[in-house]
Structure formats: structure tokens, C-alpha cells
Amino acid sequence: MLKNYTGQEALERTLEALKNKTIKRVFYVACGGSSALTYSSKYIIDRDSKTMTAEAYNSNEFIYRNPAKLDEDSLVIAISHLGNTPETTAAAEFARDKGATVVSFTYEADSPLAKASDYRIDYQYGPQVNPADSRNIQIIQLTLGLLKIKEGHTKYDALVSSLPSLQYTVDKAIETYAKRATEYAEKYQNEKMIYTMASGSNFGVAYTFAICILMEAQWINSHAIHAGEFFHGPFEIVDKETPFVLLLGLDETRFMEERALKFLNTYAEKTFILDAKEFDLSKVEESIHGEVASVIHLYVLRALSREFAKVRNHPLDTRRYMHKVEY
Amino acid sequence: MLKNYTGQEALERTLEALKNKTIKRVFYVACGGSSALTYSSKYIIDRDSKTMTAEAYNSNEFIYRNPAKLDEDSLVIAISHLGNTPETTAAAEFARDKGATVVSFTYEADSPLAKASDYRIDYQYGPQVNPADSRNIQIIQLTLGLLKIKEGHTKYDALVSSLPSLQYTVDKAIETYAKRATEYAEKYQNEKMIYTMASGSNFGVAYTFAICILMEAQWINSHAIHAGEFFHGPFEIVDKETPFVLLLGLDETRFMEERALKFLNTYAEKTFILDAKEFDLSKVEESIHGEVASVIHLYVLRALSREFAKVRNHPLDTRRYMHKVEY
Numbered sequence: 001m002l003k004n005y006t007g008q009e010a011l012e013r014t015l016e017a018l019k020n021k022t023i024k025r026v027f028y029v030a031c032g033g034s035s036a037l038t039y040s041s042k043y044i045i046d047r048d049s050k051t052m053t054a055e056a057y058n059s060n061e062f063i064y065r066n067p068a069k070l071d072e073d074s075l076v077i078a079i080s081h082l083g084n085t086p087e088t089t090a091a092a093e094f095a096r097d098k099g100a101t102v103v104s105f106t107y108e109a110d111s112p113l114a115k116a117s118d119y120r121i122d123y124q125y126g127p128q129v130n131p132a133d134s135r136n137i138q139i140i141q142l143t144l145g146l147l148k149i150k151e152g153h154t155k156y157d158a159l160v161s162s163l164p165s166l167q168y169t170v171d172k173a174i175e176t177y178a179k180r181a182t183e184y185a186e187k188y189q190n191e192k193m194i195y196t197m198a199s200g201s202n203f204g205v206a207y208t209f210a211i212c213i214l215m216e217a218q219w220i221n222s223h224a225i226h227a228g229e230f231f232h233g234p235f236e237i238v239d240k241e242t243p244f245v246l247l248l249g250l251d252e253t254r255f256m257e258e259r260a261l262k263f264l265n266t267y268a269e270k271t272f273i274l275d276a277k278e279f280d281l282s283k284v285e286e287s288i289h290g291e292v293a294s295v296i297h298l299y300v301l302r303a304l305s306r307e308f309a310k311v312r313n314h315p316l317d318t319r320r321y322m323h324k325v326e327y
Numbered sequence: 328m329l330k331n332y333t334g335q336e337a338l339e340r341t342l343e344a345l346k347n348k349t350i351k352r353v354f355y356v357a358c359g360g361s362s363a364l365t366y367s368s369k370y371i372i373d374r375d376s377k378t379m380t381a382e383a384y385n386s387n388e389f390i391y392r393n394p395a396k397l398d399e400d401s402l403v404i405a406i407s408h409l410g411n412t413p414e415t416t417a418a419a420e421f422a423r424d425k426g427a428t429v430v431s432f433t434y435e436a437d438s439p440l441a442k443a444s445d446y447r448i449d450y451q452y453g454p455q456v457n458p459a460d461s462r463n464i465q466i467i468q469l470t471l472g473l474l475k476i477k478e479g480h481t482k483y484d485a486l487v488s489s490l491p492s493l494q495y496t497v498d499k500a501i502e503t504y505a506k507r508a509t510e511y512a513e514k515y516q517n518e519k520m521i522y523t524m525a526s527g528s529n530f531g532v533a534y535t536f537a538i539c540i541l542m543e544a545q546w547i548n549s550h551a552i553h554a555g556e557f558f559h560g561p562f563e564i565v566d567k568e569t570p571f572v573l574l575l576g577l578d579e580t581r582f583m584e585e586r587a588l589k590f591l592n593t594y595a596e597k598t599f600i601l602d603a604k605e606f607d608l609s610k611v612e613e614s615i616h617g618e619v620a621s622v623i624h625l626y627v628l629r630a631l632s633r634e635f636a637k638v639r640n641h642p643l644d645t646r647r648y649m650h651k652v653e654y
Contacts, residue, residue: 025380032559046382046394053352053380053396055373058555061526064580067373069380087555193520193548199388210550211560219564221520223537223550228385228414232359233538235648237546253391263654321562327590 006122007133014103014119015145021101023075023150026143027067028056029091030079033212034105035059037079037136039204040294041143047252048147048155059087063094072099077142079104079135081125083111092116103142105135131170132163136295144291158285162292165283169292170299172280177300184272185307191270194220194243195234197260198297199227200253201290205297209245213305217316227256235263243270245304247297250276251290274300333449334460341430341446342472348428350402350477353470354394355383356418357406360539361432362386364406364463366531367621368470374579375474375482386414390421399426404469406431406462408452410438419443430469432462458497459490463622471618485612489619492610496619497626499607504627511599512634518597521547521570522561524587526554527580528621532628536572540632544643554583562590570597572631574624577603578617601627 026045028038038056045054057065059078070076076095080088083106092102093116104117107125114120121142124133131137140159147153188194194214198206207224214222225234227246238244244264248257264271276293284292309316321327353372355365365383372381384392386405397403403422407415410433419429420443431444434452441447448469451460458464467486474480515521521541525533534551541549552561554573565571571591575584591598603620611619636643648654 032556035556035559043392046396047392048395050395058553060555060583061553061580064582065370065374065527066579068375068377069373085559200392211556216560216563221548221550221564221569223548226385226388228387229359229362229538231649231654232362232412233543235654236543236646237548238648242548252393253388255391256387259654263648267648319563321565321590321594322558327558327562327586 007124010120010122011138011142011145014121014142015149017119018075018101018146019149021075022073023052023146024073025069025075026052026054026146027062027070027074027076027095028054028079029059029062029076029095030088031059031085033208034079034081036204036208036212037139038077039207040201040291041139043201043251044140044143044147044291048153049151051150052146059085059091062091063087070095070098070100074098074100075146076100076102077105077139078102078113078117079106079139080113081107083108083113085113089113089116105139131166131295131299136298137163137166140291140295155288155291158288159291162284162288166292169279169281169284170296173296173300174303176278177274177303180272181300181304181307185304185311188243188270189308189311191243192221194222194245195225196222196245196247197225197227197230197257198247198249199256200249200251201294202247202249202251202257202297205294205301206245206247208298209301209305213301216322217305217318218308218312218314227260230260238264238267240269242268244268245272245274245301248273248275248277249290249297250293272304334451337447337449338465338469338472341448341469342476344446345402345428345473346476348402349400350379350473351400352396352402353379353381353473354389354397354401354403354422355381355406356386356389356403356422357415358386358412360535361406361408363531363535363539364466365404366534367528367618368466370528370578371467371470371474371618375480376478378477379473386412386418389418390414397422397425397427401425401427402473403427403429404432404466405429405440405444406433406466407440408434410435410440412440416440416443432466458493458622458626463625464490464493467618467622482615482618485615486618489611489615493619496606496608496611497623500623500627501630503605504601504630507599508627508631508634512631512638515570515597516635516638518570519548521549521572522552523549523572524552524554524557525574525576526583527576527578528617529574529576529578529584529624532621532624533572533574535625536628536632540628543649544632544645545635545639545641554587557587557590565591565594567596569595571595572599572601572628575600575602575604576617576624577620599631
């Protein structure tokens with residue numbers, strides 16, 4: 001356990017320690033919003049790695065599916081903010097029993113998950129924290145770091161050199177969308193159902209906005225639709241009354257999101273379009289615009305969620321079941 | 328192209344031809360309902376294979392994500408019923424350009440997808456067709472066959488010896504649920520939103536019922552929730568008014584579905600519970616009950632969809648956009 005290092009140093013020391021380990025498979029293991037944060041990292045490994053495979057599993061799915069390839073050549077990256085999600089701690093213990101190495105992202109150094117991990121990456125948390133110090137970016141950074149130490153990938157360095165400008169980039173994006181977010185929340189505060197949509201490295205953000213914000217924190221029905229799947233079933237529910245939050249990113253799959261946009265522009269009328277082409281990424285190295293855009297999306301959607309909470313008089317931390325009843 | 332063989336013979340000859348090929352990676356590539364049919368096969372390879380990895384991608388996501396590990400040691404299994412889904416044909420061509428071998432499940436021997444494939448598995452189609460001759464079971468059979476020829480897996484033979492009893496098993500399951508299906512459709516015909524839920528090898532069935540039946544064929548809002556993810560966000564929308572179709576299967580992940588059932592039984596009131604423990608699997612070899620149950624689920628849900636279509640006076644083939652407008 002690298003308990004005494006924080007943030008960037010913990011991340012770099014973890015990568016240093018992993019240099020000598022054979023890694024054939026990376027398993028991202030978490031639940032809900034924590035799991036959604038890893039989808040863009042699976043995307044990166046799928047797209048770029050010649051030597052490693054990636055899976056992103058819900059923690060219990062991981063345990064019960066019991067992958068035959070989980071072994072000493074596996075790296076498990078487990079995420080739980082408070083480190084007390086029972087399924088994720090169990091998944092880390094399960095993985096270590098199989099000989100895998102476990103790196104965890106958990107805020108609490110003494111949490112059950114931290115104790116079940118070989119390495120813990122420390123991060124900062126809260127509305128005032130610099131995005132560069134958040135797990136939102138650090139999970140991607142660790143992934144790019146793995147590609148660097150194993151395959152000489154160059155995007156890790158591009159991301160590290162762009163970290164100082166992330167706060168500026170996020171602030172500008174929130175500002176750019178501020179008026180539209182306020183208006184959208186005001187206008188559609190009484191909707192019973194709001195779909196989200198994206199593809200590629202942005203799909204996890206659409207998923208987290210659907211399940212953690214709309215469903216969990218606002219009790220609005222929702223569903224994250226993959227922009228490529230949209231045309232093979234889901235689009236039949238589209239009409240002028242059905243709201244959509246559509247993300248357009250800057251990764252290789254943008255074509256699918258643009259195709260969905262064209263359709264929504266023709267047949268729907270309650271669409272919130274969040275397009276990364278409107279972000280000011282001038283201070284971010286171009287090679288990682290796609291990766292960074294997915295994180296910026298998350299921050300803008302959180303700003304949108306605060307508008308919904310305000311106008312609907314439904315605070316984001318109101319729960320009826322979570323941590324309140326037995327389940 | 329094995330154009331002159333049909334059904335079981337095409338499948339067996341394809342497996343025979345693949346014996347001498349190195350297969351490190353299997354990519355299931357399709358769109359919508361065809362893609363959903365492959366999730367249970369990815370589950371099988373994840374769980375059982377020591378030597379092969381599996382991915383299930385939407386066809387365009389596959390092309391644009393452009394996996395670095397797609398190469399001559401890859402097998403791509405492409406599915407499109409009429410073989411004219413442009414994304415899937417493009418995906419097959421893309422994969423062959425990378426040196427991969429392509430096996431397709433397509434009904435039309437002269438379709439673009441068939442022409443873009445190295446091997447085509449023929450199958451039968453339609454409401455009267457024996458489930459053993461349908462692609463629903465044959466995709467799983469091919470997957471178990473790969474595990475047999477590469478790793479000596481025994482479930483392929485168990486499935487083959489159980490094929491003759493599948494019709495009986497499906498008929499009995501539909502009969503068992505007939506009254507409940509009629510009543511559920513009658514009672515909840517006017518619902519605006521119906522969630523579906525499952526885990527493990529059953530998740531694809533929940534997904535296809537959500538996007539291809541409820542959304543596409545009935546224009547009812549829907550969303551497939553993973554039963555393990557349910558407790559990390561989605562369950563906050565549960566109340567007595569929110570309908571759920573919950574699948575309980577017989578695979579290793581059943582615990583998650585049972586946990587979701589317990590919660591729904593306490594806090595929801597409009598739940599259709601489809602439990603594979605009620606299926607008569609006495610004629611199916613026990614080692615493949617989990618795999619077969621996921622297919623039976625699909626048949627029972629199709630029967631449920633016919634009840635919805637009837638009582639709602641909304642035929643299952645009514646479309647407003649698909650193949651009608653440009654998109």
C-alpha cells in the first residue's frame with residue numbers, strides 16, 4: 001500500500017511499480033457512477049493497446065461472472081469513492097485471491113476497499129477541486145500511463161502537460177453552457193422522462209447522467225441510448241414531446257453522435273445538445289482532445305443537474321432508498 | 328463461402344474449418360436486436376475461456392473504435408437477419424481488411440453481409456420454426472463450439488444433445504406464462520414507461536425487449552437496467568406506479584436478479600416476473616440450463632409482446648421511421 005503518497009505522486013509511483021509486472025488484462029470494477037467513469041478508459045485500451053485487453057464490469061457481475069482469464073497477469077482497477085461499497089471491496093478481495101494486482105481509486109485511506117488493494121491512488125474531491133486532481137481525469141491518466149509503460153504510448157505525457165489548463169477549460173465550458181442549462185432545466189423541469197445519448201468514450205457520461213443524476217438524484221425516468229444503436233429500435237419513440245440530452249464528443253465515434261443529432265433536429269424538439277466543439281480546448285494538447293472532452297462533458301452535465309435541482313426544488317442529495325432502507 | 332450447407336451442417340463445417348485457425352479474440356458485431364443476441368455468448372467466453380477474449384460491439388462502434396487488437400488472429404461473428412444492415416456489412420469488410428476471419432449469421436445467402444463473410448451460418452426463421460434451428464440458439468452453439476475445438480469444453484455436446492427438446496421446452500414455458508402475459512398486457516397497456524431488468528447472460532434479452540419490442544414495436548419508453556447496477560442509482564425511481572419486467576435466469580449471476588426481485592416485491596407493484604425456475608428444463612442437460620434459459624426468456628417475452636400488440640391495437644411491425652424516412 002502506497003498510503004503516504006498523494007495525487008500525482010501516488011499515480012506515478014503506482015505506474016513505476018507496475019513497470020515490472022506483466023499485464024495482459026485490465027479489469028475496471030465498480031458500481032454505478034464509479035463504473036461509468038471507467039468506460040472511456042476501456043475505450044482507450046480497446047482502441048490503442050496491442051498487448052492488453054480491457055473489461056468494465058459492475059462489481060457483482062465481475063464476481064459472479066468469474067472471468068476465466070482473471071489471474072496473476074491481470075490488473076484490477078477498482079473504484080469506490082468512500083471505499084465502502086461492499087460489492088467493490090468483495091471484488092477486490094476476489095481478484096487478489098486469483099493472484100491479480102488491485103489498484104483502487106478511493107478517497108478514504110482507511111476504507112475497506114483501500115485495505116483490499118495493492119495500491120491506492122489518492123485524489124481530491126468536491127465542487128471546488130481542480131479537475132486535474134479529481135478521479136475523473138486520474139482514471140484516464142492511469143490508463144494512458146499503463147499504455148506508456150507497456151507500449152510507449154505518447155498520450156500520457158500530452159495529458160500530464162495539459163493538466164494545468166483543465167480548470168480553465170472546465171470553467172469556460174460551464175460558462176459557455178450556463179444560459180442554455182438554466183433555460184433547459186426551467187423549461188423541462190416537469191418532464192417525466194429524459195433520454196441521454198452518446199457513443200464511444202462519451203457513453204459512460206451519458207450513462208452516469210441517466211442513472212446517477214436523472215434517476216437517482218432527480219427521480220426522473222431515464223435511459224442512456226448508444227447513438228449507434230439508436231437507429232435500430234430506440235428512435236421509434238422519438239416525437240416532439242420526448243426530451244433528449246445528446247453529447248457530441250471529439251473522439252473517433254463522433255460520426256454516430258452527429259447522425260443522431262441530425263435525426264433529433266428533424267423529429268424532436270426538446271433536445272439539449274452538448275457539443276465538445278464548443279469547448280475551448282486551446283490550452284489542451286490536441287492529441288488528447290477526445291479523452292479530455294468526455295471529462296468536460298461530465299462537468300457541464302453536473303452544472304445542468306444543479307439547475308434541475310434548483311428549479312425543481314429537489315436537492316441532489318435527496319434519497320428515498322439509498323443508505324436509508326435495507327436492500 | 329459455405330453457401331451450399333444449411334443449419335447444423337453449416338455450423339459444424341464452419342467449426343471444422345476454424346480448427347486450424349488461431350483465435351485469440353472473438354468480436355461479436357451487430358446492431359440492435361441482433362447485437363443483443365450475442366451478449367450471452369460474450370458472457371460464455373468471458374466466464375469460460377482461458378485463451379480467447381470476447382467483445383460485443385455495435386457495428387459502427389466497432390468500426391470507429393477500430394480496436395488495435397483486431398487482426399488475423401481475430402474471429403468476427405457478424406449478425407444481420409436480412410444481411411443488408413449497412414453498418415454490419417461495412418464492419419465485416421473492415422474486419423477482413425484487417426486480416427480477421429468473418430462468420431456471419433444472415434438469412435439471405437445472397438445478401439451484402441453474406442458476400443462480405445468467409446463463412447455464413449444458415450438458419451431458419453419465423454414463428455413456426457423450431458428454436459433449435461434459429462439463430463437464437465445457433466449463436467450460442469457456435470460459441471460453445473469454439474470453446475470445444477480450442478479448449479475441449481464439454482457444453483457444446485450437451486447443447487447438441489438437448490437440441491431436440493428445445494421446442495418442447497419453449498412451448499411449455501410460453502404455456503406456463505400465457506395467463507400472466509395476457510393479464511399483464513391487459514392491465515398495463517396504457518403505461519408510458521416500462522423498465523426491464525436482468526444480469527449476466529440474460530441482460531441481452533432484457534435489452535432487446537426494451538429497445539426492439541417496447542420502444543421500437545410498441546412506442547413505449549423503456550430502459551434495460553442491469554440488476555447489479557440497479558442499487559447504485561436506478562432504484563431511486565421505483566414506486567408503486569413504475570412497471571418492471573424482471574428476468575431471473577439460471578446462470579451464475581442469479582443472486583443479483585433475486586436481490587432486485589426482493590426490492591421490487593417490497594416497493595413496486597407492477598412487476599412482471601419471468602423466472603426460469605418455472606421453466607420445464609427436464610429434457611435439457613443440466614450443465615447448459617443457464618445458457619438455454621436466456622433463450623427461453625426471449626421466446627416468452629415475444630409471447631408477451633404479442634399480447635401487448637393485441638390489446639393495444641398496435642401491430643408489432645408498425646413503424647414511423649425505420650425503413651420509412653431517411654436517417
